[in-house]
Amino acid sequence: MATRKTPGKKTSAKGTPAAPTAAEPKRRGRKPKPPTAPQPIAGKPTPVTPPAAATGNTDPVFNQPVPSPDPTTFSQPVTDKNVQGINQLQPLPAMPIPATLVEPVLTLAQVYGSAGAAKEAAITAAGQIVFHSVGDTGSVSGPATQSLVADKMLTDFSEESAADVPSFFFHLGDVVYYFGEATYYYDQFYEPYRDYPAPILAIAGNHDGVVYAKENATSLQAFLENFCTTTPGPAPDAGGLSRTTMIQPAVYFTFEAPLVRILGLYSNVLEDPGVISGQTGTSSPNTVLDSRQVEFLTAALTRIKTEGFAGAVIIATHHPPFTGGSEHGGSPLMLADIDAACTTAGVWPHAVFSGHAHNYQRYTRTVNGKQIPYIVAGCGGHNPLSKMRSTLRTPYVIDSTLTLNSYDDTDYGYLRVVVTTTTMTIEQHPQSDGGVTKTPDDTVTINLANYTVS
Numbered sequence: 001m002a003t004r005k006t007p008g009k010k011t012s013a014k015g016t017p018a019a020p021t022a023a024e025p026k027r028r029g030r031k032p033k034p035p036t037a038p039q040p041i042a043g044k045p046t047p048v049t050p051p052a053a054a055t056g057n058t059d060p061v062f063n064q065p066v067p068s069p070d071p072t073t074f075s076q077p078v079t080d081k082n083v084q085g086i087n088q089l090q091p092l093p094a095m096p097i098p099a100t101l102v103e104p105v106l107t108l109a110q111v112y113g114s115a116g117a118a119k120e121a122a123i124t125a126a127g128q129i130v131f132h133s134v135g136d137t138g139s140v141s142g143p144a145t146q147s148l149v150a151d152k153m154l155t156d157f158s159e160e161s162a163a164d165v166p167s168f169f170f171h172l173g174d175v176v177y178y179f180g181e182a183t184y185y186y187d188q189f190y191e192p193y194r195d196y197p198a199p200i201l202a203i204a205g206n207h208d209g210v211v212y213a214k215e216n217a218t219s220l221q222a223f224l225e226n227f228c229t230t231t232p233g234p235a236p237d238a239g240g241l242s243r244t245t246m247i248q249p250a251v252y253f254t255f256e257a258p259l260v261r262i263l264g265l266y267s268n269v270l271e272d273p274g275v276i277s278g279q280t281g282t283s284s285p286n287t288v289l290d291s292r293q294v295e296f297l298t299a300a301l302t303r304i305k306t307e308g309f310a311g312a313v314i315i316a317t318h319h320p321p322f323t324g325g326s327e328h329g330g331s332p333l334m335l336a337d338i339d340a341a342c343t344t345a346g347v348w349p350h351a352v353f354s355g356h357a358h359n360y361q362r363y364t365r366t367v368n369g370k371q372i373p374y375i376v377a378g379c380g381g382h383n384p385l386s387k388m389r390s391t392l393r394t395p396y397v398i399d400s401t402l403t404l405n406s407y408d409d410t411d412y413g414y415l416r417v418v419v420t421t422t423t424m425t426i427e428q429h430p431q432s433d434g435g436v437t438k439t440p441d442d443t444v445t446i447n448l449a450n451y452t453v454s
Contacts, residue, residue, distance in 0.1 A: 059113035060232035061242045063197040070147040074187040075239070078140040080178050080212055089288040090209055090219040090269050095250045096230065102292075102299040104249035108167065108257035111199045111247065113232070119167070123258040126163035127421050131260075132156070134414040135172025135205060135318060135355020137380035138188035146381030148431040149412050150192045155435040156416060157197060166416070168198050170255065170262055172355035172377060173205025173318030175223070180208040181215055182222040185237035189226070192381070194241050202227050203264040204251055205318040205355060210269050219269065220251060252276075252293050254300045259311040259419045263300045263349075265293055265338075267319040273331035274319025274356070282333060294337050301345030312424040312448055315349040318356050320376045322365075324404060325357035325386045339367075350424055350446045351375060358386035359409040360428050362442060366401050370451035373405075373444050375426060379412050406442040416440070422448055 097104050108123075109116030123129045132153055139146040159165050176184040193200060208223045225236055228251070232244035251266040267274030268289070276293040279285050297315070304313060320328075321335040342348045348370055355378035363374040379385065387409045396404040406428075413430040427440035445454050 058231045058233060058244075059115075060111065060199065060244045060247075062199060062244075064194045064242050067195045070151070071143045071187075071191055074143065075191075076183050076187055078177065078184065081140060083178070083212060087270065089275055089286055091288055092251065092266070092292070093218070093220050093224060095224075095228065097249055102295055103303065104253040104296070106201075106247065106249055106253055106255050108199075108255075111168070111201070120258050122162065123167065127259075128163045129257060129259045129419050130156075130164055130166045131257075131417050132166050132169040132414055133172060133316075133353055133417060134377045134380035136174045136358050136378035136382040137171065137192070138175055138177040138184065138207070139192075139381050139383055140177045141383055143187065143192065145383045145412055146188070146192045149379075149381045149414055150196065152429065152431040152433070152435065153414055154195060155438075164418075166198055167257065169193075169196065169200045170264075170316065170353075171200060171202035172316060172353055172380075173203050173267075174207045174355060174378075174382065175202055175205065177207050177382060179210050179212040179215070180204075180220065180222050181212060181217065182225065182237045185222060185226055185235075186239040186241075190235065190238040190241045190243055194243070199246070200243075201246055201248060201255055201264075203316055203318055204266050206267070206269045206271060209266075223251070252296055259421065260314065260417075260424070261300070261304065261309065261311065262314045262316055262353075263297060265297065265315070265317040267317045267331070267334060272319070272329050274317060274334045275331075276317070276334055277337050279333050279337070294341050297338065297341040298344050301341060301347040305345060305347045310421075310448065312351070312419045312446070313347065313349045314351050314353055316353045318354060320354035320356055320361075320374070320378075321352065322361075322363050322374055322402065323354075323357040323376055324361060324388045324390075324392070324407070325359055325376070325378075325409075326389045327386045328357045348372060348451070350448060350451065351426065353377065353415070355380070358382055358384070359388070359407065360411075360413060360442070361388075361407045362405045362426075362428070362444060363398075364403050364405055364444075364453055371446075371453045372451065373426060373446065373453060375415065377413075377415050377428070379408070380414060381412055385409060385412065405444070408441060411441075413441075424448060 109120045112119045176188045204223045209219045227246040228248045229245040235245045255262040265276050277291050278289045319331045322330045352374045354376050357376050358378045360379045361376035365372050411430040416427040418425045425445045428442040429440050
């Protein structure tokens with residue numbers, strides 16, 4: 001009998017998800033109690049950051065002051081479902097960062113503004129950071145599926161211990177569909193997360209970079225206007241909602257927080273495969289992209305080694321290196337670029353996060369004796385979900401280096417990631433468990449020192 005669940009773990013009964021109704025107006029999440037922040041810790045190294053990451057004197061706003069009902073319809077219905085998208089790579093956009101800066105860096109402290117130093121100090125004192133991650137959230141036929149996931153994520157902010165409350169949400173791309181137009185950001189981003197009380201960072205997905213041929217816009221224009229502004233300010237596409245723009249320094253960057261660094265890459269606009277470089281040395285190199293993302297990744301990994309950073313290292317890219325989904329394939333040349341940077345730096349990630357395939361998949365890849373989870377989390381609300389190519393009993397051994405450990409192609413959900421001084425635990429939470437059940441459907445824990453998984 002086929003199974004998609006990890007043997008021996010606890011599960012809960014699930015019901016059929018229902019769309020929000022007028023009789024059920026309130027979100028399930030409760031507002032977290034603000035933790036008592038200790039004094040900032042002196043002597044923390046300050047990374048080199050570009051001007052675009054400066055927060056100035058403006059503090060960010062993350063959510064509405066009062067929770068509000070889920071919407072039942074879109075303000076701007078998606079009307080371009082059947083329009084052909086871009087099938088050619090797009091050049092990386094110009095960013096206001098120094099040309100000599102190889103590694104754009106953004107810190108958690110900068111994202112929180114004046115509360116940033118205390119936030120980082122509290123995390124350091126607790127010895128733990130928690131955050132969310134998922135991709136492919138933009139719904140296209142109505143807000144129900146995305147709202148269900150967003151509501152479930154909000155329940156994680158009701159934890160009794162401040163150390164268990166998420167500090168941010170790292171989005172894995174495809175914020176909006178089907179084209180990355182500004183008009184879709186209200187319905188597919190700002191409205192669903194209007195009550196999410198923490199920063200949301202993102203790497204761009206292929207749909208975020210695709211531009212409708214008749215639209216007077218350039219690739220990634222709307223993404224840059226909402227995620228890559230110099231200072232946090234009123235979002236042009238928020239429709240009057242309170243969340244301010246994010247201050248990411250580029251479409252590829254290092255996000256640095258206590259205990260974890262996430263190295264985000266932009267894998268461009270093709271449906272398949274993901275591409276981060278000119279792929280020189282291959283039979284069909286492209287001339288649109290250059291090597292700057294590989295150089296960035298190499299520099300970021302090298303800095304990790306030079307500084308002796310002992311926390312969790314995650315590489316995030318929208319397109320997955322591996323996938324068994326029925327609608328998309330893997331990206332072997334992109335994986336080769338990532339491997340080359342890791343080999344040059346002598347540092348490997350503790351995990352690789354991706355979206356794009358609209359379901360959940362977890363692989364373990366063994367490289368140089370290190371066990372590295374490759375997580376596909378494209379189940380954030382985009383409908384419909386994508387089935388796997390075949391029903392498999394897990395764990396399913398693909399070859400001597402790669403095993404499919406678990407998958408879920410029937411339910412929307414998200415990742416809850418818990419990083420301590422010694423481990424990183426990645427949990428898959430399905431939305432259908434509702435606001436009461438906290439038991440994840442799949443869990444993997446990585447020992448940060450020796451790269452072993454359990």
